[in-house]
Amino acid sequence: MRILHAAMFAAVTLTAAPLAAQAPEGELVWGDTLPKGLDPHVVYDVPMQFYMLNVYDGLYRYVGNPPELTPWLAQGHEVSDDGLTWTFTLKDGVTFHDGSPLNADDVVYSFQRLLEMGQGPSGAFLPVLDPSGVEKVDDLTVQFTLKHPYAPFLAAIPLVSIVNEDVVKANEADGDFGAGWLSSNSAGSGAYIPDAGTYVPQERLDLARFEDHFYGWDDNPSPIDVVRAYPVQETSTRVLALMRGDIDATDSYLPTDQVERVKGAEGVDVSQDESMRIMIIRMNNKKPPFDNANFRKCVSHAFDYSAFIDVILGGYAERNAGPIPKNLWGAPDDLEPYTFDLDLAQEFCDAARAEGADLDRTLEIHIQSALDQTTQSAQVLQAGLGAVGVNVELIASTWANLTSQAASPETTPDMWVHWVSTYFVDPENWIGQMYDSDFHGTWKASAWYQNDEVDSLLDQARAETDQAERAKLYEEASRKIVADAADIWIYNTVQLRGLSDRVDGYKFSPVGSGGEIRWMSLN
């Protein structure tokens, strides 16, 4: 696809300006990716956040940037002193799209359905919550009893969409919890109602505004009535479609070369928002020579951070020193990022050699073919390590292959490149799941980092309910992990979404990447 970008870039610079907008009036055409299925308890990927935010509601919701945990279907919650019992009170008078009331039964059913099926976002709850731990107290009160204290519980609550129990149950087949039906239909209460008849997976879905949405529409005098989700597969086509007015929004990961082009074009612009999404080069800490801390430091100093961020990415990213996004609590302010310093790198590599590390083997760095930045960063590292006499070879792979290779230290590559996006806004989403040895075998923990002190700090942070105390624990853990040079943390993402000038009210949040349509209007 890189050749494709280059060819297009060359071609576009030679040709004239785009046409005027052609999208229909009063309709928003959304060109970002659709989730791989429509059941919010089964699918748990970044595009699903767009669907969940617009079609479903949760007890709480993240709004704005930095994201604020806002009571949504719930009026509020209480937590017992031991941190085990969480009680949520629901707002009165909330209705589903079919007009039936949303009450505690639906909330209990939704959580139990998620836990019983064991898919999608259930992984965030299964270790601490059994289906029997979710109980209805009265029509507007739901109580959760955790198996042990787990402070990130509240942060994960927005992951669970509340579905209409009666509708889903009416469409069950062979005890599938209605999953077959819900994968192409909906049973929500959210601000937009999908038109299942228009749904073609990954191709098309039309949504209409739900006038009776519980939140009301007073804050938005001219909301968008019709949304047509028309994902565009290829980046080049997506940018052309935006410039031509076929779509009103691209995805939020525009390549840097496209950003300048969209900015220079008429009638369209790029929304730039610092998100919470860390780019990392993973090192397999269990595989020699990466089991040697001095060698990992050598690698950390051999990467030219400013060449990558400032030159290749044109400055559209923020250097991040450790595993927690620097705009989130728990990331230490005073953490010194590794610098590009070949002399230091040489010293650390020499020290590693003196300790018996074998640096003569050609090391592998696996890249994701579909994502240019993984190749570019690997090449930057290859050049840096080459200068200190370490050979690196690039291996093309895919996300699907790499995540399944992360299952064991033997199959995990020497190094690989990926991002950790915001699924829930808590340091647990990053440092907790990336460096606690309990998570070994998942892609997030594919550094195979093992440090008992860190394990214990992360455990304490989960059990502690006071955020200020938790922040201290995460800061301490961050310092230790960075001192161990467990991975190469590169940057925190600035999300770049191409938007038509006719879109007003675009409201970015790291959760959902600004895809919540209810705040927007068309001028």
Add this chain to the structure above:
Amino acid sequence: MVLFVIRRLILIIPILLGLLLLTFVMLRMGPGDPAAAIAGDNATPEQIAAIREDLGLNDPAVFQFFDYLVRAAQGDFGVSVYSNRPVGLDIAQRLPATLELTIVALLIATVFGLIIGVLSGVWRNSTFDHLVRIFAVIGLATASFWFAIMLQLVFSMDLGILPLRGRLATGMPSPPVVTGLYLVDALLAGRLDAFWSALAHIILPAFTIALGGLATIARFTRSSVISSLESEYAAYETAVGYPRRRIITPYVLRNSLVTPVTQIGLLFGAFVSNAVAVEAVFDWPGLGSYLVEAIFTNDYQAILAVTLVIGVIYGIVNICVDVIHGLLDPRVAETM
């Protein structure tokens, strides 16, 4: 002839089995774990293990393959990782899109290829012939995704006369499904708006796919026409005093068509593989773009099923080519 067709149809079966086996083995040798792909990004190792057990991925590979064959024979191709729906349903929805695109591309390549080929054969070494030669070389050497973007830039962006992507205008309801081919369904339903929209949308991708084939057909037709014109019967007809037009239209043309028709059959395969890149650029919701996503997501059931479908189409097209060959050349028909 009927016996010939039946015999050929039966012969497709072992070919398809071999194709499936090869694909199956290659997929299993790759590093990806289908269970991890299905479980999703945030699955725990326990969730992945449960899915692996569910899918029978812990059974010996031979069992898995036979199990797949038995299910496939009953029309059950499994569930797609990419769309979370039965693979059969996805293919039923996407196959017509690819067929429509390929058929239109084949029509463009054949009609224009034959006309241009005949003309450059008849007007051999004229300026027209030289120009055609240059264009044929360019057409064969052009990468289809590059050509696709050039067409988009010129016809969609600069001139603004043709759509950039998709099968129908944004928001236009698709015609009721009869054949799945929008051009046909729109006419059947009397929906002229949809017909024109579908036609406008298909021109650029179909032409992109057709380009290489058009050049091939033109070149083969040209040499075929030239060798017919130089044959003894043409010399005899000229000697008898037939006008040139009378020689060319019934006699030379019929004899010249045999080679290009064989080419058309072979081209179909190239068109389907071209469709993979071209569908992605034009957002054409066909099997090609589906296959790309399936490969990226380790969607092994989808990959196997698409391979099978392409194999079936390939087999059928080749039989059709042989039959047409027989119709054009009675000597071939006798051997059938």
